[in-house]
Amino acid sequence: MTTAPTDTRYDQAVIEADPAVPAIHIWRDFAATPEQLFRAHTDPELYARWVGPAGSTVAIDRWDATDGGAFRFGDDEHSFRGCFHTVRPDRIVQTFTWEGMPDDVALETITFEELGDGRTRLHAFSLCDSFEGRDAWLRSGMEVGVNDGYAAIDRMLSDGTL
């Protein structure tokens, strides 16, 4: 997996296609510790508060953020599910499917890297099984949910929720 240059700042999410494999990279810096970002991704009540586009209300149907656990959540229109392969403070590996296309399964690796200045860099690496599937996902408008969700994390960090 590519490591982003450390002199770059990602105050907004950068979403990029990997040049070699059918994967999407997302980089985003937060004024947070790795532990705060880990909780935002593993505590179901916190996760439901930030994930997805602004204005969506997400219900968690299943949640066991442990090695071999699983999750399912959704709003009125869309549901998503997957399993947690690895849940460690510095690394989450999980599968991810939009139930509208149940045979499209991504393998996501999310890491939290402390930058040493009170900020932590999130890197999400989402591996698809084809370049066509990856490119369709990039064209789907996914950046709206990504940007809105991460902005919600910023607010939860500011107001002490996280």
Added chain:
Amino acid sequence: MTTAPTDTRYDQAVIEADPAVPAIHIWRDFAATPEQLFRAHTDPELYARWVGPAGSTVAIDRWDATDGGAFRFGDDEHSFRGCFHTVRPDRIVQTFTWEGMPDDVALETITFEELGDGRTRLHAFSLCDSFEGRDAWLRSGMEVGVNDGYAAIDRMLSDGTL
């Protein structure tokens, strides 16, 4: 995912690198129904009888072959674990890790295609996160366990175990 030409016979496993993505294909035909191969991959007692190189004795530590379930198994030397993302009669999607390299996670899709002559074609598609990791796996001697395991399935089909 590539579909193998239907006029080809795979009485022995064919193991191939995908030309485009960092994945390994395995094709193997069995004198079996899809349902028999599905049971061989989802019933823990049956799975322990065939998986791995000849002579290995595998113990199942964890097994829940349902959507969002998980597994762990191993012999005296090696343990493997993962989670089941999808478990359907025609399709199993699971993560897979050798615990000796816990951050190397493959996403495996196993399908069972009835050939119409009493035989069924197994196709396993194992997606890795890099070409280097995929190629290292191909060079690891994996074909021994694959061939021995599938020969054990042949015997279980012949003697009525499956």
